[in-house]
Amino acid sequence: MSRKVSPQDVLNALRAVEDPDLHRDIVSLGFVKDLEVGDNRVAFTIELTTPACPVKDQLAASAKQAVHALGVAEVQVRLTSQVRTAKSGKDVLIPQVKNTVAVASGKGGVGKSTVAANVAVALERTGAKVGLLDTDVYGPSVPALMGGSAQPRVVEGKLEPPVECGIKIMSMAYFLPKGEAVIWRGPMLHKTIQQFLGDVRWGELDYLLMDLPPGTGDIQLSLSQTIPLTGAVIVSTPQDLALTVASKAIAMFQKLNVPILGIVENMSYYLCPQCGHREEIFGHGGAREAAHKLGFPFLGEIPLDPAIRLQSNGGRPVALVDSTAYGKVFHEVAGALAAQISIVNSQTDQPISIE
Amino acid sequence: MKATLPVTPTKIKLTAGNDTLLIEWSDGHLSAYPYRYLRDKCPCANCSEARARTPSAGSLIPIFGAKPLRPERAELVGRYAVQIYWTDSHSAGIYSFAFLREMCPCAECMAKGKDTSGA
Numbered sequence: 001m002s003r004k005v006s007p008q009d010v011l012n013a014l015r016a017v018e019d020p021d022l023h024r025d026i027v028s029l030g031f032v033k034d035l036e037v038g039d040n041r042v043a044f045t046i047e048l049t050t051p052a053c054p055v056k057d058q059l060a061a062s063a064k065q066a067v068h069a070l071g072v073a074e075v076q077v078r079l080t081s082q083v084r085t086a087k088s089g090k091d092v093l094i095p096q097v098k099n100t101v102a103v104a105s106g107k108g109g110v111g112k113s114t115v116a117a118n119v120a121v122a123l124e125r126t127g128a129k130v131g132l133l134d135t136d137v138y139g140p141s142v143p144a145l146m147g148g149s150a151q152p153r154v155v156e157g158k159l160e161p162p163v164e165c166g167i168k169i170m171s172m173a174y175f176l177p178k179g180e181a182v183i184w185r186g187p188m189l190h191k192t193i194q195q196f197l198g199d200v201r202w203g204e205l206d207y208l209l210m211d212l213p214p215g216t217g218d219i220q221l222s223l224s225q226t227i228p229l230t231g232a233v234i235v236s237t238p239q240d241l242a243l244t245v246a247s248k249a250i251a252m253f254q255k256l257n258v259p260i261l262g263i264v265e266n267m268s269y270y271l272c273p274q275c276g277h278r279e280e281i282f283g284h285g286g287a288r289e290a291a292h293k294l295g296f297p298f299l300g301e302i303p304l305d306p307a308i309r310l311q312s313n314g315g316r317p318v319a320l321v322d323s324t325a326y327g328k329v330f331h332e333v334a335g336a337l338a339a340q341i342s343i344v345n346s347q348t349d350q351p352i353s354i355e
Numbered sequence: 356m357k358a359t360l361p362v363t364p365t366k367i368k369l370t371a372g373n374d375t376l377l378i379e380w381s382d383g384h385l386s387a388y389p390y391r392y393l394r395d396k397c398p399c400a401n402c403s404e405a406r407a408r409t410p411s412a413g414s415l416i417p418i419f420g421a422k423p424l425r426p427e428r429a430e431l432v433g434r435y436a437v438q439i440y441w442t443d444s445h446s447a448g449i450y451s452f453a454f455l456r457e458m459c460p461c462a463e464c465m466a467k468g469k470d471t472s473g474a
Contacts (some may be wrong), residue, residue: 354367
């Protein structure tokens with residue numbers, strides 16, 4: 001039996017579909033677009049806030065169901081995305097970069113760079129435009145993790161970032177002759193951060209991830225002063241001790257009003273590549289519990305596996321293959337991170353006006 | 356260490372009349388800072404050290420013929436502070452929002468003493 005419904009009927013029905021992260025319905029959020037109503041046929045687009053939205057299939061299914069419930073036989077839902085930004089138009093340094101995410105840790109050796117590189121890859125694979133800035137001037141490791149041999153060129157007076165695995169990359173590693181070390185003091189580091197942001201042709205990016213050096217130092221401060229960071233992700237290993245150390249990094253970002261987007265537990269467990277057995281050699285769940293206690297989002301657990309290390313050092317991020325256990329894990333972390341960015345952006349007040 | 360949103364300015368008015376700078380805060384509070392007061396409390400390393408050495412100095416010795424003191428412009432620093440560029444050419448001070456709120460000179464805040472974090 002066919003039934004004529006009006007566009008208003010459809011919109012009213014869709015108000016029952018709520019985004020579980022933003023806690024508002026998709027119509028008042030402005031997600032529903034290109035509504036077409038025909039004889040017993042309705043088609044519309046849901047424009048999500050990120051291509052990495054972890055609940056996009058659920059939203060599409062709920063929306064379809066809501067319209068079917070009106071008696072419409074044929075319902076077509078298209079999913080698109082437009083990454084939002086909370087920045088005001090005044091950003092001089094990187095005006096076309098919508099979101100900046102610092103990936104930090106309290107101490108070294110937690111695998112922060114591997115996490116940053118793989119989450120960047122996972123985000124890119126959902127269709128987002130992603131950049132990865134290696135701010136660890138003393139121990140730059142990003143180009144090695146990403147593989148490839150492209151070098152930066154100078155185009156119109158600025159640095160063109162090499163693209164590896166679909167991601168624009170910049171790192172001190174490109175400028176250091178092999179074996180040389182950077183021995184610099186604060187002001188040089190600050191200048192480098194400003195140049196890595198303002199003098200690189202990042203272009204239009206949905207997400208610029210920044211791999212920070214471990215701890216709380218000049219580079220963290222420079223970054224937090226130079227741009228209004230969208231937020232920070234803290235990488236920790238399961239041991240409580242590691243997270244106590246991570247607390248310092250958390251406290252630093254809070255002092256600088258940088259939102260904590262979430263905590264990632266790296267080296268969470270060992271997954272045997274032969275039999276798939278899961279061994280929690282560093283203890284387990286410490287970071288998740290601490291995140292819960294502190295009231296921060298927990299973005300996921302990444303297993304320890306020789307494959308990640310081998311592939312990382314061999315220059316192929318495991319997240320490139322999303323059918324493996326590791327690919328899936330990074331895909332989930334990327335989705336959780338993208339969701340948190342959307343939430344933080346929706347909560348950010350109007351930009352501060354100075355007159 | 357709960358992830359609550361800190362109190363931040365929503366509007367900063369550099370010339371609010373009477374040689375004062377006005378800040379409207381996200382919790383509705385209003386702060387009016389006389390320029391001299393704000394400049395004398397510049398948190399940069401040089402000014403902090405100068406105050407520590409000669410605490411009774413207070414205002415800098417007025418230089419005759421100098422431009423009247425006022426903020427020419429201000430810029431946001433990251434998400435947590437504002438940098439003020441004064442007509443006396445001094446601009447090294449990065450005033451964090453927490454600091455600004457703490458030193459709000461209104462009667463209510465002065466009465467509360469240090470307990471003005473607003474978080």
